[in-house]
Each structure stands twice: as C-alpha cells, then as structure tokens.
Amino acid sequence: MKYKFDSTFLELGFIKETLKEFNLPKIPVAVDGMRLYEDALYIRDLGVYKYHNGDMIKISDYYFNRPILNLTTTMSLTTSQYGTDIHEYLGNYLRFLRDYKNINLMSLYNCFSNRVVNLKDDYDENYNYYAIPVKFGQSYTIGFDSARSVEMYCILWDKVEITAQKIFGVQQFLSAEDLENLKSQTRVKVQDCCINKPFIYTPLKDFDASKFIGHFNDLRLIIKMPKYNKSSITVLEGNYIFNSTIDGKVTTTVYHGDENWTDIDDNKYEYYKTYPTNLSLLTINDEQQHPFADRLIEYLLDNAVSNIDNLDDNIKRVQEYLLYLRHDVPNILYGVWDGNTSNSIYNISKDSIISPYGMAPIVRFVKNKTNIIGGKIYQKNLIDIKKDLLMYMDKDVEELFLATGLDDKYTR
Numbered sequence: 001m002k003y004k005f006d007s008t009f010l011e012l013g014f015i016k017e018t019l020k021e022f023n024l025p026k027i028p029v030a031v032d033g034m035r036l037y038e039d040a041l042y043i044r045d046l047g048v049y050k051y052h053n054g055d056m057i058k059i060s061d062y063y064f065n066r067p068i069l070n071l072t073t074t075m076s077l078t079t080s081q082y083g084t085d086i087h088e089y090l091g092n093y094l095r096f097l098r099d100y101k102n103i104n105l106m107s108l109y110n111c112f113s114n115r116v117v118n119l120k121d122d123y124d125e126n127y128n129y130y131a132i133p134v135k136f137g138q139s140y141t142i143g144f145d146s147a148r149s150v151e152m153y154c155i156l157w158d159k160v161e162i163t164a165q166k167i168f169g170v171q172q173f174l175s176a177e178d179l180e181n182l183k184s185q186t187r188v189k190v191q192d193c194c195i196n197k198p199f200i201y202t203p204l205k206d207f208d209a210s211k212f213i214g215h216f217n218d219l220r221l222i223i224k225m226p227k228y229n230k231s232s233i234t235v236l237e238g239n240y241i242f243n244s245t246i247d248g249k250v251t252t253t254v255y256h257g258d259e260n261w262t263d264i265d266d267n268k269y270e271y272y273k274t275y276p277t278n279l280s281l282l283t284i285n286d287e288q289q290h291p292f293a294d295r296l297i298e299y300l301l302d303n304a305v306s307n308i309d310n311l312d313d314n315i316k317r318v319q320e321y322l323l324y325l326r327h328d329v330p331n332i333l334y335g336v337w338d339g340n341t342s343n344s345i346y347n348i349s350k351d352s353i354i355s356p357y358g359m360a361p362i363v364r365f366v367k368n369k370t371n372i373i374g375g376k377i378y379q380k381n382l383i384d385i386k387k388d389l390l391m392y393m394d395k396d397v398e399e400l401f402l403a404t405g406l407d408d409k410y411t412r
Contacts, residue, residue, distance in 0.1 A: 001280055001281075001284055001290045001293060001294055002294060003082070003290060003291055003292060003294065003297075004082075004288055004289065004290060004291070005082065005083060005084070005087070005114045005289050005291055006081050006082070006083055006114075007081060007082055008080060008081050008082070009082065011297050011300070011301060012081075012082050014300070014301055015082075015086075015090065015300055016075070016077070016086065018093075018300065019074070019075040019086070019089055019090065019093060020074055020075050020076070021074070022065055022074065022075075022093065023065050023066060023067040023068075023072040023073070023074060024072060024073055024074065024075075024089075024092060024093055024096060025043055025062075025068075025071060025072050025096060026071055026072065026073055026217065027040075027041045027042060027043060027048070027071055028042055028043070028099070028216065029042065029043045029044065029096065029099035029100045030042035030043065030044040030049065030051075030056070031099050034137055035136075035137055035208075035209075036051040036056075037051065037209065037210050037213055038051060038052065038053075038210065038213075039051065039052055039213070040213050041059075041071070042056070043062050043100065044056065045062075046061060046062055046063065047059075047060065047061055047062050048060045048061070048062050048068065048071065064100070064101075075089050077089070082291065084113045084114055084115045087113045087114075087291045088113050088115075088133050090109070090292075091109060091111060091113075091133060092133075092217075094106060094109050095135070095237070097308065101307070101308050102307065103299075103306055103307055103308050104238070104390075105296060105299055105390070106236060106237045106238055107236060107238065107240055107279055107281075107293075107388070107390070108279075108281070108292055108293040108295050108296035108299070108388055108390075109236075109237075109291075109292045109293075109296060110233075110234055110235060110236070110281055110289075110290060110291055110292055111132050111133060111134065111140070111235040111236065111237055112130065112132050112223075112233045112234060112235045112289065113131075113132060113133065113291075114130070114289050114291075115130065115131045115132075116128050116129060116130060116131075117129050117130075117131040117157065117161070117220075117222075119155070119161055119222070120161055120163070122222075122224070124224075126226060126227055127224050127225060127226055127227060128224075128225050128226075128227055129222055129223075129224055130222065130223045130225060130233070131155075131157055131220040131221070131222055132220060132221040132222075132223065132235050133217075133219070133220060133221075134154065134204060134219050134220065134221045134235075134237070135204070135216070135219065135237070136204055136207055136209040136212070136216060136219060137204065137205065137206075137207070137209075138204055138205065138237050138238070139200050139201060139202050139204070139205045139238065139239050140200070140201040140204075140221070140235055140236065140237055140238075141198045141199075141200055141201075141234075141235075141236040141238065141239060141240040141241055141282070142190075142193075142198055142199060142200075142201050142233075142234065142235050142236075143193065143194065143195040143196065143197065143198030143199075143233075143234045143281075143282050144193055144194075144195055144225075144229075144231045144232065144233045144234065144285075145193070145194050145195050145229075145231040145232075145285050146190075146192075146193050146225075146226075146229055146231060147192065148191075148226070149189045149190060149191045150189065150190050150193065150223065150224065150225060150226075151187070151188070151189045151224045152187070152188055152189075152190070152201070152221060152222060152223045152224065153183045153184075153186050153187035153188070153221075153222055154182055154183065154186035154203070154204065154219060154220065154221050154222065155179070155182065155183060155220055155222055156174075156179065156182070156212070156215050156218040156219060156220070157218055157219075157220040158215075158218045162174070162179070162215065162218060163176070163179070164176040164178075164179065174211065174212070174215070178211045178212070182212070185203060185207065186203040186204060186207070186221075187203075188201065188203065195231065195232060195234060195282060195283070195284070195285040196282055196283055198234070198236075198240075198241060198282055199241075200239055200241055201221070204219075221235070223235075230287040231285055231287065232284065232285040232286060232287060232288060232289060232290060233289060234281045234282055234290075236279070236281065236282075240279060240282065277383050277386070277387065277388065277389040277390075278387045278388075279293065279387060279388055280293045280294070280295070280387045280388055281293050283387065293387070293388045294388075295387075295388035295390075295394060298394050298395060299392075299394075303394075303395065304392050304393060304394040304395070305317075305318050305392060305393035306337060306390075306392040306393070307336075307337035307338075307392075309337070313335075314393075315334075315335050315336065315337050315341075316334050316335050318341065318345075318393045319332055319334060319341060321401050322341065322344045322345070322348070325348055325401065332344075337392075342391035342392065343391070345391045345392070345393070345397055346383075346391045348400070348401075349381060349382040349383050349389065349391075349397065349400065350381055350382075350383055351381065352381045352382050352400055382396065382397070382400050
C-alpha cells in the first residue's frame with residue numbers, strides 16, 4: 001500500500017475538493033435494525049426526522065448534498081498533507097455514503113487515524129494512547145502485531161477528553177459515573193494479536209447510548225499501545241473477520257474488563273475464512289500506518305463503476321459486458337446496479353483462469369476446471385490474486401473483462 005499519513009500525493013487535491021464541496025450531515029442516517037434514541041434526529045429517505053415516543057416525526061425535507069442550517073457541514077481544512085483531521089472527516093463521508101447510498105467502502109478505509117492523545121486519568125510514558133473515531137451500534141475488526149496483551153476502551157473526545165457536564169440542548173447531565181461506565185463496559189484486553197489474525201471488537205454493538213445523545217460524534221476508542229511496538233494498526237468498521245489471510249480456524253482471546261480481567265468463554269471468538277476476497281489492510285504490516293487501501297482511490301476519483309455512478313450508461317455498459325461473457329446472468333434492471341449485477345461479477349471473477357504471466361491472456365472461463373498454459377496447470381482466478389474486490393467494476397475487474405477479447409461493440 002502506497003498511501004501514508006502526513007504525506008502528499010497526487011490524488012489528495014481531488015479528495016479535498018470532494019469533501020469541501022459536499023454538504024455532509026452531522027446526524028446519522030436511520031438504517032434498518034439500528035437502535036433509535038428518544039428525541040434524537042435522523043435522516044431517512046428525503047426527510048429529517050425526530051424519534052419521539054416510538055414514532056418518526058418529520059421536521060424538514062432532506063435532499064442529497066443540499067445544505068441544512070446547523071445539520072450539515074463542509075470541510076474547511078487547508079492542509080497540504082493527508083493528516084489525521086482530513087482522514088477522520090473522510091471516514092464520516094464514507095459512513096454517510098454507506099448508510100444513505102448503500103455503497104459500503106468501509107473495508108477499504110482504516111478507522112485508525114494516527115491521533116495520539118493525553119488522558120486525564122490514564123498516563124504511562126511507555127505507551128502511546130491512540131484515539132480512534134468509532135460509532136455506537138457498530139462492531140470493529142481490529143488487527144495489529146503484538147505478542148503482549150493490549151488494552152482498549154472508549155471515551156468521549158472533542159479536542160480534549162470530555163468530562164462530566166450538561167449536554168447542550170438536552171435536559172440531562174453527563175455524569176462522571178456515566179463516563180466511567182462507558183470506559184468499564186467497553187474495556188477489553190487482547191492477547192496474541194496479528195494483523196492477519198484480527199479480532200472483532202463488540203462492546204459498542206449493543207451499547208445503550210441514551211446517556212450520550214449530543215455526543216455521538218465524540219466517541220473514541222483508545223488503544224493503549226506500547227511505544228516500542230511499531231506495528232501497522234488496522235481498525236475496520238464492520239465484521240470482516242472472513243477477509244483475513246489466515247486459512248482455517250482462527251482463535252483470538254479477548255479479555256473483558258472486570259477487575260480480574262477474566263477470560264469469558266462467550267467472548268472467545270472462533271471464525272472461519274469463507275469470504276471471497278482478502279483485504280490489504282488485514283494483510284500488510286510494514287511498520288507504517290496506512291489510512292486506506294489503494295483501491296479506495298478508484299472510488300473517490302470515480303474510476304470505478306458502482307451503484308452510485310452518475311451515468312446510467314456506465315452501469316448499462318457493465319451489464320452488457322456481463323451478458324456477453326455469461327448467458328446465465330439473472331434478470332437485471334438496465335441502468336440500475338443491483339445484487340444480481342454484483343453477483344455476476346463475482347461469479348465471473350471466481351470462474352476466471354489467469355495466466356501466471358499477467359492478467360492477459362485470460363484463456364477462457366471454465367467452472368471447477370483447470371487450464372493448461374505452457375504445459376503447466378494453473379487454477380488461479382481473480383479473487384485468488386487480487387485484494388479488495390467489492391464486486392463493482394474496478395480497474396482489475398475491467399482488465400479481466402477486456403482480456404477476454406470482447407468485441408469492439410463492448411470496448412469502444
């Protein structure tokens with residue numbers, strides 16, 4: 001991975017312009033299955049709603065990328081490098097796209113933002129205290145290399161650690177007890193972790209955040225890492241355990257934070273690798289901190305065709321590719337990216353047979369069979385070779401399609 005924190009790269013200017021021009025909501029999108037909190041504001045479809053007494057009460061219209069006073073913001077950073085602040089802002093932008101536009105790029109984005117903080121009640125000069133923006137109701141896939149145990153817990157942070165106070169606009173107090181409960185209920189200690197043997201951080205998944213309305217955007221996960229440990233750190237929002245590069249059973253022990261640090265059997269996670277594509281953020285430890293996978297740039301620069309493509313003709317063109325290559329593609333709605341379109345890309349990628357000398361030539365698609373090239377048998381397909389495939393038309397999928405020798409009708 002070539003992108004690093006506190007660096008300058010060619011695509012940075014485009015990323016900054018995108019974030020400056022986009023009116024990003026400061027309130028969450030109400031998605032199926034999420035916990036809603038009394039009198040909190042949410043975006044749903046074309047409206048802004050307040051959740052009250054079990055009902056969603058519409059208080060205003062909402063239109064994608066339209067400004068709303070006090071409810072949307074734009075990025076005002078002028079830094080010449082890709083640093084912590086712009087990275088955290090990008091994360092909120094990607095979360096909004098996931099929840100409102102239903103395109104999940106979070107497996108390509110590292111929530112770890114390289115922010116080191118000083119805490120009031122926890123200080124040890126032998127440790128770095130990394131503060132990572134996280135969200136109530138989410139689980140996190142976390143990987144780093146450490147032979148010793150590493151402790152983590154959640155706090156509220158807004159330039160400094162938030163202490164007991166009255167929450168603005170809400171008739172309740174944020175007490176010292178509330179903040180201590182947040183720490184204690186989210187505290188874990190992880191033993192024998194590896195970048196490619198990640199674990200799932202779950203304490204926030206079912207956490208009751210009703211005491212913290214008004215501070216949803218201030219939640220931070222603290223990772224207390226020994227200073228001598230220079231490992232790359234990956235924190236992905238969501239459960240991507242099946243995208244780790246370890247074959248077979250993976251067991252990571254997570255100690256939950258009672259006073260004796262008891263290993264609770266229910267929190268001893270065993271997972272099996274079944275997902276079709278590996279993630280580069282769960283693969284590489286080069287002792288550098290990487291903000292995102294290289295693949296994310298393709299989506300940020302509109303170099304990949306997906307369900308948020310602004311041109312219907314691009315989506316139709318991909319669908320024509322699919323119909324040309326496979327005659328068993330299920331019914332699809334032309335110009336609209338649906339699950340059948342992504343499933344067909346996955347099937348073609350999985351059934352491809354790729355030459356060891358490069359992407360081309362792709363000799364043919366033969367399901368469950370091998371291909372003989374130069375007297376040798378090869379069974380590698382696109383999913384075996386490439387990482388971070390989201391089953392949209394990224395550059396590797398496009399190269400795969402073009403290497404089949406598509407007619408001029410489809411390659412113009």
